[in-house]
Amino acid sequence: MHPTNIIIMVRKYDFLVIGSGIAGMSFAMKVAHKGRVALICKAGLEEANTYFAQGGIASVTNLKVDNFEKHIEDTMIAGDWISDRNAVEKVVREAPTQIEELINWGVNFDKKEDGEFDLHKEGGHSEFRILHHKDNTGAEIQTSLINAVKSNPNIDIFSDHYAVEIITQHHLGIIVTRYTPGIKCFGAYVLDESTGRVDTFLSKVTVMATGGCEAVYRNTTNPLVATGDGIAMVYRAKGVVKDMEFIQFHPTALFHPGDRPSFLITEAMRGYGGVLRNQSGDEFMQKYDPRLSLAPRDIVARAIDNEMKQRGEDHVFLDVTQKNAEETKKHFPNIYKKCLSIGIDITKDYIPVAPAAHYLCGGIKVDLDGQSSINRLYAIGECSCTGLHGGNRLASNSLIEAVVYADSAAKHALSVLDRYDYNEDVPEWDDEGTISNEERVLITQSMKEVNQIMESYVGIVRSNLRLIRAWNRLDILYEETERLFKHCKASRELCELRNMINIGYLITRQAMERKESRGLHYTIDYPHAQQEKNN
Numbered sequence: 001m002h003p004t005n006i007i008i009m010v011r012k013y014d015f016l017v018i019g020s021g022i023a024g025m026s027f028a029m030k031v032a033h034k035g036r037v038a039l040i041c042k043a044g045l046e047e048a049n050t051y052f053a054q055g056g057i058a059s060v061t062n063l064k065v066d067n068f069e070k071h072i073e074d075t076m077i078a079g080d081w082i083s084d085r086n087a088v089e090k091v092v093r094e095a096p097t098q099i100e101e102l103i104n105w106g107v108n109f110d111k112k113e114d115g116e117f118d119l120h121k122e123g124g125h126s127e128f129r130i131l132h133h134k135d136n137t138g139a140e141i142q143t144s145l146i147n148a149v150k151s152n153p154n155i156d157i158f159s160d161h162y163a164v165e166i167i168t169q170h171h172l173g174i175i176v177t178r179y180t181p182g183i184k185c186f187g188a189y190v191l192d193e194s195t196g197r198v199d200t201f202l203s204k205v206t207v208m209a210t211g212g213c214e215a216v217y218r219n220t221t222n223p224l225v226a227t228g229d230g231i232a233m234v235y236r237a238k239g240v241v242k243d244m245e246f247i248q249f250h251p252t253a254l255f256h257p258g259d260r261p262s263f264l265i266t267e268a269m270r271g272y273g274g275v276l277r278n279q280s281g282d283e284f285m286q287k288y289d290p291r292l293s294l295a296p297r298d299i300v301a302r303a304i305d306n307e308m309k310q311r312g313e314d315h316v317f318l319d320v321t322q323k324n325a326e327e328t329k330k331h332f333p334n335i336y337k338k339c340l341s342i343g344i345d346i347t348k349d350y351i352p353v354a355p356a357a358h359y360l361c362g363g364i365k366v367d368l369d370g371q372s373s374i375n376r377l378y379a380i381g382e383c384s385c386t387g388l389h390g391g392n393r394l395a396s397n398s399l400i401e402a403v404v405y406a407d408s409a410a411k412h413a414l415s416v417l418d419r420y421d422y423n424e425d426v427p428e429w430d431d432e433g434t435i436s437n438e439e440r441v442l443i444t445q446s447m448k449e450v451n452q453i454m455e456s457y458v459g460i461v462r463s464n465l466r467l468i469r470a471w472n473r474l475d476i477l478y479e480e481t482e483r484l485f486k487h488c489k490a491s492r493e494l495c496e497l498r499n500m501i502n503i504g505y506l507i508t509r510q511a512m513e514r515k516e517s518r519g520l521h522y523t524i525d526y527p528h529a530q531q532e533k534n535n
Contacts, residue, residue, distance in 0.1 A: 009192075009199040012422055013038040013156075015413070016187055016201050018163045018230060019209030021050035022138075023381025023402035025145040027207050029105070030410035032154040035417065038201060039149060040190060041159045042210075042225050042492075050142045050399065056132030056268065057102075057141070058125070058396040059095035061117055066127040068092050075397060078124040078296045079361075079390025080519040087387040090368060091397070091404045098403040099131065106144040109133055121271040122395035124296040130396045135266055135332045141399065162191040162492045163229065164198055166206060166377065167426055168237050178238045185237070185377035186423040191490050198429035198490055204420040205376055205413045208234060208364060209406075212382040213503045214247070217357035217459070218451035221253050221264040227496045228503035230383040234364045235502055240373040242385045243362025244503075245511035246520040248393055249460050250358035251276075251300040254351065255315035256342055262356045263338050265318060267395045270294055272331060274320045276304065277350065279313050298392045298520045301355040305460045308354065317350035355460060359398060361389035361520065362510070370409030376420060378409040391519015429490075437488035443497050446477055450500045458508050462523045470508045477501050 014035025017024045019042075028037045060066045071092045076083055103109070109131040110118040120130035133140035149155050167186040170176045176183055187202040213228025214220040235241045252270070253262035270276075270293045278284050288303040289295035295303075304316050320328055325347035329336050332346070339346050364372050364379035366386055372379045381402040388401050437443070457470035478501050485498055516526045 009197070010202065010428075011038065011199060012202045014203065014417065015205050015207065016040070016203035017207045017209060018188060019207075019211060019381065019383070020045050020157075021209060021211055021381055021402070022141055022145065022399055023406050024207065024209030025149050026403050026406035027209065027378075027380060027410050028155050029145070029148055029152065030407060031414060032152050034414055035154070035204075037155045038203070039155055039157045040161050040163055040188075040201075041157060042162055042229070044159050045146045045149075045157065046142060050138045050402075056120055056122075056130040056137045056396050057099070057399040058130055058394070059099045059400055060092065060129055061096060061099070061131065062119060062128065066129050070126050071095075071129065074124055074126050075388070075394045076390070078392050078394035079388075080392055081390070082518065083390030084387025086368060090408075091386075091388050091401050094404045094407070095400045098400065098407060101407075102141060102144070102403065105148045107133070107141050108144075109137075120268045121294075122267045123270060123291075123294045123300065124394045125271075130268065130271075132268065135268065135334050138399070158190070158192075160193045162193060162495060163210075163233065164189045164191050164429070164490050164495055166208075166233050166237050166374075167200075167202075167423075168374065170237065171427060172423075172425055176238050178240075180238065182375060183238060183373070184375045186426055188233075189429045191492065191495070193492060196489065196491075198431065200426060200428060202422045202426060204417055204422065205378070207409065207413075208372070208377065208379040208383055209381045210383045212360045213500075213507075214357035214360065215261075216450055216454050216500045216503050216507070217247075218260070218455040219253070219354070219356040220261050221250050221356050221358045222261055224261060227500050228360075228383075229496070229499045230379065231363050231506070232499035232502035234372060234374065234377070234379070235506060237374060239377070240365040241363065241506055242365040243510065244360070244506040245514050246361035246389070246391055247357055247458075247507060248297055248359040248361060248520050249301040249355040251297055251304050251355050252318055252351075252353040253356035253358075254338070255354045256352075264358075265335060265351060265353055266332070267297070269318065269320060269332060269335070272320065272328075273323050274318045275322075276300070276353075277317045277319050278307055278311060279316065281317075281350075284316075296392055297358075297395065298522070301460055302522060304353075304355055315352045315354040318353050319350050320346055321348055321350070323347075359393055361385070361391070361393050366405070368408065369412035370405045371412065378413065380405045380409050391521065431489050437484065437491060437494060440493065442484065443493045446481060447497055447500065449473070449477060450497070450504055454504055454507070458504070458511060460522065462511055462521070464512070464523070464525045467508055467512045470504070471512070474501055474504050474508065478505065
């Protein structure tokens with residue numbers, strides 16, 4: 001139990017950035033010359049979805065064969081024609097400039113002998129336009145950005161700090177509803193895990209860059225810190241959250257029971273020539289889409305799911321044995337090494353794969369400047385819903401979205417910074433009368449229940465009955481967890497559980513509200529009608 005006489009810290013910053021992936025660190029780098037930045041890291045700087053992104057980052061660079069219009073069209077098609085075209089055009093047209101910025105920060109993208117970028121092609125793309133660094137592009141970007149932020153004297157890094165709640169008028173005793181105009185964010189209450197105290201971080205501008213929420217599913221390619229914290233905090237603060245039903249399941253996670261998270265087999269491997277086969281060794285994608293293994297992820301994931309269910313099997317195979325062995329090792333060294341560690345030589349053996357929760361297309365609704373519905377609060381990266389992805393994310397569009405919107409949010413925040421000041425009336429975090437929770441099993445068991453509920457009832461294929469059952473089960477967990485939260489001191493595990501339940505509820509509710517099969521949301525109760533283009 002922590003001592004009761006701990007002095008609570010109140011810290012003041014111009015910019016409070018919650019999250020340390022490509023979005024959060026890019027924003028921090030772009031504003032640090034104008035003010036002090038606090039960078040809140042739930043774990044260490046490396047523990048972000050960015051670090052685990054293998055495939056690459058999409059941008060039009062080869063103008064001999066590619067152009068913005070092609071990339072825009074590919075994005076709209078993948079998004080099932082419900083992407084916001086303004087957001088799509090913004091990201092596609094601004095991408096090359098942001099690629100240059102990443103290079104200036106030290107990111108090395110692979111090049112061919114003639115000095116041109118060695119571009120990959122992935123599912124849904126009509127041209128080769130994926131910049132990459134071998135098969136660990138995310139790690140290359142994350143490492144370069146970490147070096148940049150660590151060397152910037154205006155950025156203070158708070159590792160092992162956990163944002164519990166954002167601070168709004170609600171904490172000043174003012175009743176706030178989802179329809180209250182002018183909700184403002186004044187900072188956040190942040191748990192210092194080394195002391196167990198919840199400190200107050202006051203800021204002029206707050207940025208949510210907390211990444212995704214796929215750890216609410218049992219099978220996921222995401223690091224287990226991806227519990228949807230930022231989205232849940234904003235939802236509780238009465239901010240607008242949108243399109244949560246669109247959860248992207250990566251078709252090809254390495255099937256190796258016991259691994260959590262699942263190791264990702266990048267989509268670039270199918271772009272390289274990998275072929276999907278069932279356990280009899282037969283190709284099957286021709287039954288589902290003329291683009292075969294390079295169809296968009298939602299189609300491929302459902303095809304694999306259907307094959308597995310029809311045949312009563314728990315995985316399919318990805319085959320690259322027909323490719324040159326040395327080329328395969330060169331392009332995919334980390335995948336080769338990982339598979340070899342479990343007895344699979346990908347140059348000779350098929351790779352066992354199965355779908356796993358991978359990416360959230362929805363999140364905190366923002367405008368073209370990354371502004372949320374709450375004043376002074378921006379959301380960027382995977383936790384935001386810009387409208388770019390619509391019903392399904394086009395491969396490798398996420399990293400570029402993060403840096404483009406980090407740039408826009410930074411520019412807008414700098415333009416209005418002088419209008420804001422700190423709110424000195426914010427009270428300290430109140431945990432008087434609470435006790436330390438000694439029953440960790442209550443939390444860990446509830447987390448497993450959330451994983452089971454989401455995996456079973458709100459997965460790749462859904463139905464009204466499954467969603468209702470998920471809703472009812474989550475409601476019981478919600479009541480139990482809120483009682484626990486009121487009586488126990490804040491801990492990271494307890495807050496994560498609370499957020500996971502909120503996220504599960506949002507995914508389920510918004511899935512129930514969408515009375516159609518569209519993009520990543522597929523339900524057996526509504527036929528997947530041919531959609532018209534919403535230009």
